Amino acid sequence: MSTRGRGLHGHVLDTLGPAITSGEYPPGSVLRTDELAQHFEVSRSVMREAVRVLESMHLVESRRRVGVTVRPKAEWNVYDPQVIRWRLAGADRPHQLRSLTVLRSAVEPVAAGLAAQHATAEQCAELTRCALGMVANSRGHRLEDYLFHDVSFHRVILNASGNEMFARLGDVVAEVLSGRTRHEVMFEDPDPAAVTLHVRLAEAVRARDAVRAEELTREITAGALQELDILAP
Amino acid sequence: MSTRGRGLHGHVLDTLGPAITSGEYPPGSVLRTDELAQHFEVSRSVMREAVRVLESMHLVESRRRVGVTVRPKAEWNVYDPQVIRWRLAGADRPHQLRSLTVLRSAVEPVAAGLAAQHATAEQCAELTRCALGMVANSRGHRLEDYLFHDVSFHRVILNASGNEMFARLGDVVAEVLSGRTRHEVMFEDPDPAAVTLHVRLAEAVRARDAVRAEELTREITAGALQELDILAP
DNA sequence: CGGACATAAAAAGTCAGACTTATACGTCAC
DNA sequence: GTGACGTATAAGTCTGACTTTTTATGTCCG
Incomplete structure (x- = not known):
């Protein structure tokens, strides 16, 4: 790859x-x-x-x-996707993972707010589809399928923001999310609260409610940060 | 260069x-x-x-x-500093400038919040020095000196956040700020309100008030965005 | 003994030419 | 029309000779 x-x-x-x-x-x-x-x-x-x-x-x-x-x-050019991949594959993976998650927590809420303003009908539909996919695979250890929809969801948000700098972080987010389920131990099904937040976020974007979209995304990324603290305090 | x-x-x-x-x-x-x-x-x-x-x-x-x-x-790897410089020097400079300013508005507030938690005494002192430098050069068309302290100020914040991804955006911010005074027309002295915000931000960081630091930075970046809208609506 | 200056060595930088390999595209047979 | 096949093309690779820059060394003179 x-x-x-x-x-x-x-x-x-x-x-x-x-x-x-x-x-x-x-x-x-x-x-x-x-x-x-x-x-x-x-x-x-x-x-x-x-x-x-x-x-x-x-x-x-x-x-x-x-x-x-x-x-x-x-x-180092730490935003180079290749460098990110190398570092995630290496020894300071935990450190890098934290840096990137903090970055997410800064960028994604703003991106979601913009997405609520600029998303096309098609993007709104795609968002809903992803959220439903997450719901459908949130139980019964269907982690791979859940991950796929989760990644797609965040990619759509970043793209819909209309900001090219945000859009290019899609790969980074994908890398972080994938790592969480594939490298880190992830026995349990995803947190139901997180799933709900994604569904509500899709609704907020469709409803063009930028403030709510931003706030919901803050909750999602806060959850991601919290998860890190639990895994590697 | x-x-x-x-x-x-x-x-x-x-x-x-x-x-x-x-x-x-x-x-x-x-x-x-x-x-x-x-x-x-x-x-x-x-x-x-x-x-x-x-x-x-x-x-x-x-x-x-x-x-x-x-x-x-x-x-394209739009986070590559070289690519950013090339694009800022080219035709879609306005577009790129907007993208980067939006990125700033997402990242810097969070960075400031973290800086308030992690800044060393030395960084706090440097921050105050920069703010004072901005005040001192905010009148009388001393734009170059003002710019220098402005750039330094934001660099210190990003470094003090303790997040390497944020720290590496220092060059980007420098590029954006420099461009504003050097390329775009900038006859007038800087907005006094902006200067005040920087002084208060330095105080907030020194006082370890993360919430206030984040909020003040939001106001600063909101001002930068507004400025863009005025120049190129 | 010490500083200035010349000299030599080391490593990257550059170039030219011959050869290899993958592959898009056109051709021909079916 | 479709599939197999051959060919031309442009990138890929290797090698060896040469140049340039920078640093270390060493010498000479004060």
Whole structure:
């Protein structure tokens, strides 16, 4: 999923990216292009392309006579979906998950308010469909199906906000929600209260009630934060 | 500023990036690596590195036997600082400015609330210093100095939130604020009400009053949005 | 002993050319 | 019309030689 046959440099990135974001090469580490090329058994040209990509993510800096140095974490492009995926797959997954959930709690309520103002009839319908799907799969350990509708729901909200910056967070939200059910232990059925909130949110958007939509979303994201505190206090 | 001597491929990006984000090569356009290399008078290896970077930003997709095709705008990594800069420098600057301001209005209030809880004594002091600097330069067309303190103020808030995702938006906010005074016409001195809000926000953070900090920031960002509506309704 | 300056080495950067591989597209047979 | 097949095309890869920049070293002179 992450690396479709993007060629050799993609394969290198799949190994080197996680190695850097996981701290295996801590900030300040110096890598040599030639050595890396040998290590990965690729040509220097391929290795250079990979380094260029890492450089564009501000993960590393390449300087003559010095080598490729890993940049401090604070400078990384942490909004790059690829970086997010690498970090979620690595050691500081819990930390990253919390950061992203806080981000959600800031963005989604505002997005929902805007969605209530700008959603098309089609988007309203889709929203209702997702909410119903969540209800239908909220019992009996149908976690995968529930997740699918949950993700779709939030994607529609973000898209309907009409703000491109919000819309592009759809993948992030999907990643966070998926992780919750797939990586973290999730034996029980989803919280019925959360399901109800989604249904009411769909109604609020359809009713063009921006204030209520925003407030309901605040409750949803507050729940997500609370859930994190329970899992990893 | 954007391109420190990043080598030839950096120069190519500085031309090709804006050309794509500005719509000069609309989505679906097909470019050929060889032709581009000739056009920019660089070797294919350099051109390939540039393409890889554009690919990592999801601006283009490179496929065998087809070429390098420009991806639809909806797939671009719009959080990439480089992409943001390119777009702010191009034709849809107003649109991008609005998107970013809406993003600010979602993120900054929550960040301020967290800052009130987590700011160190040093950060509180820095915040007060910035606020005072804004006051001191709020009259007499000292726009550049005012801007400097304004940007610093918001950076400190975002950093003090303790959330890395928020912290990384410091550059974006800086870009938006700078643009407001430097690109958009800004004859008059800043709104005294806004200055007061910043002073009160610094106080709220120092007093650890998260609710008030959040509310004050909401007023600040609401003002920024309103300002946009006046300039480009 | 110490600072200025020249020198050398190291690593990234650049280029050119040959070769490989995947794939879109056209052709031909059925 | 449909399917199999061949071919042309453009990206992908590799290699080796060369250039450029930056840093470390070492020497000479004060």
